[in-house]
Amino acid sequence: MSVVAKNAEAxxxxxxxxxxxxxxxxxxxxxxxxxxxxxxxxxxxxGVMTSFLVGGILALMIRAxxxxxxxxxxxxxxxxxxxxxxxxxMVFLFIIPSVPAALGNFLVPLMLGAKDVAFPRLNLCxxxxxxxxxxxxxxxxxxxxxxxxxxxxxxxxxxxxxxxAWATMGAFILGFSSIxxxxxxxxxxxTMRPPGMTWFKMPLFLWATYSTAIxxxxxxxxLGITLLLLTAERLFQIGIFDPRWNGDPVAFQHFFWFxxxxxxxxxxxxxxxxxxxxxxxxSHKTIFGYTLIAYSSVAIALFGFLVWGHHMFTSGMADVTxxxxxxxxxxxxIPSAIKVFNWLATMYKGTVQLTTxxxxxLNFLFLFTIGGLTGLFLGALSADRHLHDTYFVVAHFHYVxxxxxxxxxxxxxxxxxxxxxxxxxxxxxxxxSCLFVFIGFNLTFLPQFVMGTxxxxxxxxxxxxxxxxxxxxxxxGAFILGFxxxxALGVLIHxxxxxxxxxxxxxxxATLEWHCSxxxxxxxxxxxxxxxxxxxxxxxxxxxxxHGWEYHQPNVRPTPSQSHxxxxxx
Amino acid sequence: xxxxxxxxxxDKNETFWFPAQxxxxxxxxDFFYWAVLWICIFFFVLVVGLMITxxxxxxxxxxxxxxxxxxxxxFVEILWTVIPTIIAIxxxxxxxxxxxxxxxPPAETLDINVTARKWSWTFQYPNGAISTQLHVPxxxxxxxxxxxxxxxxxxxxxAFRCKNDVVPGRVHYLWFQPIKEGxxxxxxxxxxxxxxxxxxxxxxxxxxxxxxxWVADAAKPPTEPVxxxxxxxxxxxxxxxxxxxxxxxxxxxxxxxxxxxxxxxLTGNQAGDEVINEAYIRxxxxxxxxxxxxxxxxxxxxxSFQGKLDEKQLNAIVEFIKSLRDGAPPAGTQ
Numbered sequence: 001m002s003v004v005a006k007n008a009e010a011x012x013x014x015x016x017x018x019x020x021x022x023x024x025x026x027x028x029x030x031x032x033x034x035x036x037x038x039x040x041x042x043x044x045x046x047g048v049m050t051s052f053l054v055g056g057i058l059a060l061m062i063r064a065x066x067x068x069x070x071x072x073x074x075x076x077x078x079x080x081x082x083x084x085x086x087x088x089x090m091v092f093l094f095i096i097p098s099v100p101a102a103l104g105n106f107l108v109p110l111m112l113g114a115k116d117v118a119f120p121r122l123n124l125c126x127x128x129x130x131x132x133x134x135x136x137x138x139x140x141x142x143x144x145x146x147x148x149x150x151x152x153x154x155x156x157x158x159x160x161x162x163x164x165a166w167a168t169m170g171a172f173i174l175g176f177s178s179i180x181x182x183x184x185x186x187x188x189x190x191t192m193r194p195p196g197m198t199w200f201k202m203p204l205f206l207w208a209t210y211s212t213a214i215x216x217x218x219x220x221x222x223l224g225i226t227l228l229l230l231t232a233e234r235l236f237q238i239g240i241f242d243p244r245w246n247g248d249p250v251a252f253q254h255f256f257w258f259x260x261x262x263x264x265x266x267x268x269x270x271x272x273x274x275x276x277x278x279x280x281x282x283s284h285k286t287i288f289g290y291t292l293i294a295y296s297s298v299a300i301a302l303f304g305f306l307v308w309g310h311h312m313f314t315s316g317m318a319d320v321t322x323x324x325x326x327x328x329x330x331x332x333x334i335p336s337a338i339k340v341f342n343w344l345a346t347m348y349k350g351t352v353q354l355t356t357x358x359x360x361x362l363n364f365l366f367l368f369t370i371g372g373l374t375g376l377f378l379g380a381l382s383a384d385r386h387l388h389d390t391y392f393v394v395a396h397f398h399y400v401x402x403x404x405x406x407x408x409x410x411x412x413x414x415x416x417x418x419x420x421x422x423x424x425x426x427x428x429x430x431x432x433s434c435l436f437v438f439i440g441f442n443l444t445f446l447p448q449f450v451m452g453t454x455x456x457x458x459x460x461x462x463x464x465x466x467x468x469x470x471x472x473x474x475x476x477g478a479f480i481l482g483f484x485x486x487x488a489l490g491v492l493i494h495x496x497x498x499x500x501x502x503x504x505x506x507x508x509x510a511t512l513e514w515h516c517s518x519x520x521x522x523x524x525x526x527x528x529x530x531x532x533x534x535x536x537x538x539x540x541x542x543x544x545x546x547h548g549w550e551y552h553q554p555n556v557r558p559t560p561s562q563s564h565x566x567x568x569x570x
Numbered sequence: 571x572x573x574x575x576x577x578x579x580x581d582k583n584e585t586f587w588f589p590a591q592x593x594x595x596x597x598x599x600d601f602f603y604w605a606v607l608w609i610c611i612f613f614f615v616l617v618v619g620l621m622i623t624x625x626x627x628x629x630x631x632x633x634x635x636x637x638x639x640x641x642x643x644x645f646v647e648i649l650w651t652v653i654p655t656i657i658a659i660x661x662x663x664x665x666x667x668x669x670x671x672x673x674x675p676p677a678e679t680l681d682i683n684v685t686a687r688k689w690s691w692t693f694q695y696p697n698g699a700i701s702t703q704l705h706v707p708x709x710x711x712x713x714x715x716x717x718x719x720x721x722x723x724x725x726x727x728x729a730f731r732c733k734n735d736v737v738p739g740r741v742h743y744l745w746f747q748p749i750k751e752g753x754x755x756x757x758x759x760x761x762x763x764x765x766x767x768x769x770x771x772x773x774x775x776x777x778x779x780x781x782x783x784w785v786a787d788a789a790k791p792p793t794e795p796v797x798x799x800x801x802x803x804x805x806x807x808x809x810x811x812x813x814x815x816x817x818x819x820x821x822x823x824x825x826x827x828x829x830x831x832x833x834x835x836l837t838g839n840q841a842g843d844e845v846i847n848e849a850y851i852r853x854x855x856x857x858x859x860x861x862x863x864x865x866x867x868x869x870x871x872x873x874s875f876q877g878k879l880d881e882k883q884l885n886a887i888v889e890f891i892k893s894l895r896d897g898a899p900p901a902g903t904q
Binding site: 076077080147149153155156159160243244246247248249250283284285286287288289292314315316319322323326327330331333334337338340341344345346347348349350351352353354362365366369370373374376377379380381382383384385386388389390450453454455457458459460461462463464535536537538 | 586587598603613614620621637640650651664665669724732733737739742755760761762766767770
C-alpha cells in the first residue's frame, strides 16, 4: 500500500474520532467565530449565491421590462435603478468574491495539503468586511434611487440624488475584503506549500488563484482611492472629476477602469483555473501544456493592468493613446487563446466522461470562445467606433463574465460539492440543468450581438419598435436560463437532503484535496500528505460507487474494467 | 447577407447585421466586420468541432482504453501561439488605420455646433440657424463640434457607423461624410439619467440645394412673440422636460394651464404659495432651484439659462407659456 493510502487511513481514523468539519462543533457561534477556512468558504458560498439570486432576479426584471418598446411595469427611473443594482451586485458582491473567496477559501489549503490559510483571522475579517459591504448595498436597495450604473461615471454620479455615497462606501469596504483575501492567498501559496510541491507541481487552480491574488492586492487600492475621491467631491465639492469645479470627467474613467479592467481578470482567471482542473480530471488525462497554462495566467494578470483604456475608445483620449491601448488589448487575447487550445488538447486521446462538472466545463469552452472572439471586434478601433456602448458590448461581456465565470463557478461547485458536503447529487438532473443553461444563455445573448450591430444602445429603458423581435428572443432566453439555474439549485438542495454518501474521491482527481475524506475533517490532514504530480492519474483505479477512486500500486494503469464508473442513480 | 431569418429583418436594416450604409465610413467598417466575423467563425468552428469530435471519439465506454498521459508537443504549442498572434496583429492594424480615417477630418468641412443636455440635442449651423434635429448636405464632409451642458452624452449615428462622447468641460468633435440621402436615427449612447433612452434625434441628409434652402429658412425666427416663444421652446431644450399638454408630466411641470395659477413652492426649505406669473417664470428659467414647485423638487436637474437667453427671448417664452393658460396649445409654427 502506498504512503498516500496509509495517510488516508490515518486521517480516516481521525474522522471517526473528531467528526468532519461540518459536525466538528455545533451552534451558531461555532460558525460565526470560526477560523476554519472551509467553514468561511461555505459561508462565502451561501453569501455569494444569495447575492447572485438577488442580482439574477433584477436581471429578469430588466429582461421582462424590455419585452415591449414602451413601459411595461418599470418607470424610466426604476429601470435605471434596477440595471444599476444588477450590475453592482453581480460585480462587487457576486463575481469578484465567487470563485476566489468561496471556492478558493475552501480549496487553497486543501490543495496545498495544509491545515488552513496563513492568516485565519484575517480570513474571517475579510468575510465580515464582505458582510458589511453587503449591508451598504442592501441599504441602497431599500433607500432606492441609486441610478448611476455600476460604473459611477462622473459628473452624473456627483449630481444625481441617489445614495451614491452609500454604494461607493460599500464598494470601498468590499475592496478591502478582496484585498485581504488576495493577501492571504499570496502568503499561503508562497509559504505553506508542502515539501516536494514546487511551483510547477502546483495544481493550475492555485496558479490562477495566485495570479488573481496579485491583481487583487495591486489593483483594488486604486478603486478605494477613486471612490474616496468621488465621495470627497460629492460631499465637499472638491474639483476632481466634475467640470463645474474644474475637474475632468475623463480622469474618473481612467481611475475607475485602472481598477475595473484588472477586476475583469479577477473574475475570469479563477474560472480558468477551475476549467483546467475540470478538463483534466473528467478527461482522466494529464493537462496538456501545464507550463503554458500556468504562464498564461501570469501573463493575463500582468497584461490586464495595461489595457484599461479600451473601455474609453470613444471618450476622447488622444489618438496615439487610443491606438496604443488597442495594441495592448490584442496582446491579452493570445494567452486566452493558448488556454483554450490547451484545454481542447487535454481531451485528445483521454477518457472523457460527461459528468455534470464536465458538461459545465464544455459549456464554458463554447461560451467563452464566443466571448473571447467577439472581443476582437471591440478591440479593433474602427469596428469599436460603431459597436461601443451598444448591445454588442453587453452580449460580449456577458459571454465572458456569465458564460465564462458563472458557468465555471457552477461547474466548480458540482465538481467539489461531494468534497464540501460529503453527498453526491443526481447526475441526470445536473446535466439537464446544464442543457437549459446552455440553450437559455445563447438564446439570451446571441440576439444581442445583432441588436448591437444594428445600433441598439445599452442602458435603454425604451427602444425603437424595430428591435422588439430580438428583445423578445433575448427575454425568452433569459427565463430559460433562470429556469436552468433553478434546476441546478434544486439538484444541490436535493443532494443535501437525500444525497448518497460521497466517496473520498468520486471523480478520480489526483490533487491533494481528494486525499482527505468527504467532507474533510476539521484539521484537513492528520499528517502532511505525500505530494505527487497533480495530474498523474496512472496510480488511480475505480472501485465502485461507494468507494470511488483509490490509489493502488503506484504507476500501474487501471484495467479497463475498473475504469467504468456507473453514473450515480441517487 | 441574409442568414435565413427574414422575420428579423426590420425595415431599417438593409442587411442582417447592419443599418443602411449612409457615410463613407460604413463600407470600411462593414467590410472589416465581415472579415473579423469570418476569422471568428473559423476559430469557433475549429474549437467547437474539435470539442465535439473529442467528446464523441474519446468518451468513456466499454472496450475503449484512453491514455492518461499527455505528450508534450512544442510544435503545436508554437503553432497556436504564433498563428493567433499574426491574425491579431492584422486585425489591430486594419482597425487602427480605419480609426485614423475616422478621427482625421479633411481640411474643408462644414462645421456644426452641437449642444447636448439632459435630454435633448441642439444643432447650430454657421448661419445661426438652430434645430433639434440634424440637417446635413449629402457628399460634404461634416464636422460636429460637441459640447455638453451637464453630464456625459454620446452622439451615435448607426447608419454612419460612428460615435463620440460629449464631455462637459471639453469640446469633442465627430466628423463624417454622408453618401446617402434620407433620414437616420441619432442615439445618445452614454448613460445620462432618467430619459437617456428618449434622448433621440434624427439626421436628415439633403441634397446640397435642399440643405441650403432648409438652413436659410431655419435661420429666420418668427417675430410674433408667442410663436417665437414656441420656436425657442423647441430649440433650447425646454420640450425635453416640459410638455404643452395639461397635467402631462415628462420631468418638470407642464406649461399648459399653469400661468396664473397658485402653486406650492419650496424656497430653500421654506414652503409657501406662489402665483405663476411673469416674474416667477423668469426667475425659474434663470435660477431653476430658487423656488421649486412641490412635487418637482428635482429642479436642480435643470440648468440655468442665465446668459443663454436675452430679455426679448425670455419675454417670448413667458408669452408662449401665457398662451397655454387655457390648455389649448396654439397652432405650431414649425
